[in-house]
Amino acid sequence: MLEEVTTEFIFKFMLIFARLGTAFMLFPALGDHNVFMRGRLAIAMTVTFVLYLLIMSSLPAYSENLLYNVSLLFIEVVIGLIITIGAKCYFLSLHTIGQIISMQSGLGAATFFDPGQRSQVAIFGNLLIISTTVYIFITDTHYLFIQVILDSYTRFPPGELLEISDMSKFVTHVVNDSFILAFKISSPFLLLGMVLLVGAGILSRLMPNLQVFFILTPAQVLLMFMILYLVMETLVEKIITAVQMTMGLTSF
Template structure:
């Protein structure tokens, strides 16, 4: 009988750990990317849950005979995992906005294609920047920061305790506001270069009215934007990953 209770308690506690980790990993940048197949993400979440189970044991509640309490614990764990992952993903998805701006500034705004992974029309620069950011996160081991943030969330939000709605509202407002600021900062080099190109083309059109400025400037505009992308892409993804890590620190993870 004692062995049966221990087994049930272990399974219950493992389900709590997996509920938070699995939910977080399904939406975190890079780790929860649609380019990673679902079984791989599931296997990764199960493996990390087994590894972190002994470390998180002091935070986990004991198994209760009350079925409603157990379901409530699982629901809270799923909610906390969703909060962590969605906050980080809001910043990551700002690259879509930046990619749209770069596409319009380069004259490739109409060069969109259907991405079956994201199930929507995606600009060329948006998809490129997302792929570069995913590779950068894994290459620089930034995904370990995300895993550490989920692990440290147990000290901030122990299992079974309700999330403070006031703190949650304040955090969501901060993330949305900061994501807009981040998008503007990342896209500012492209906006400045695009403004300079448009100003130059306007002056050229005034000086040479018979010149077909659009056909002359467009290839140079595309080339300049690719050059600007080559120069600033490292700073863009570095700023993005640093902002995501700082946002998790603001929440106390």
């Protein structure tokens, strides 16, 4: 009897952990590589135990069919990916924004190692990632992540197959919208960069002997930093709002 109870508990616990653990790997801030792995694992295990007490009655029972049990775990992993892929896409659009700012400021060659991407990225991208991560905890958005996982058991009951067409439409929409949002946010920098280059071209035609880029580069860097200082808060708020909205879409 005790063995059956233990097996049932472990199976249901693993079902919850499969969905929540997958989501925690991709959630912005919580799934960041800067957060040490054991800490993320401890948080995921704790939240899994809390959710188990809330939803254990809605979970499918353990079966002697190994293939059936594995398929349930696989479905839970896929659901965890779908829940978080939207928030991750919007969060990673900060790298695109940072790359555009770096190119427009003339600091495109200034890169920094990002442990999340495991590659060299634009230094402005890292600045925006760190600022947005701090803002997520300040605005208590990380609590929304846990709420979304709890709500997902109403939207995606365990053991039910997903609609592939709805999944593909959602992923396509999020990827497309994240790129559009990145270019909209970067528009002030693109506009200023174009104005500076047009002005430098006119000045070079009027004064051919003038070293235009020697004068332009410091002004370009200074102006880009000034624009970033002015729009930094709005920029981060736009990304956080997009993350919160896509979390709302996956929970209803």
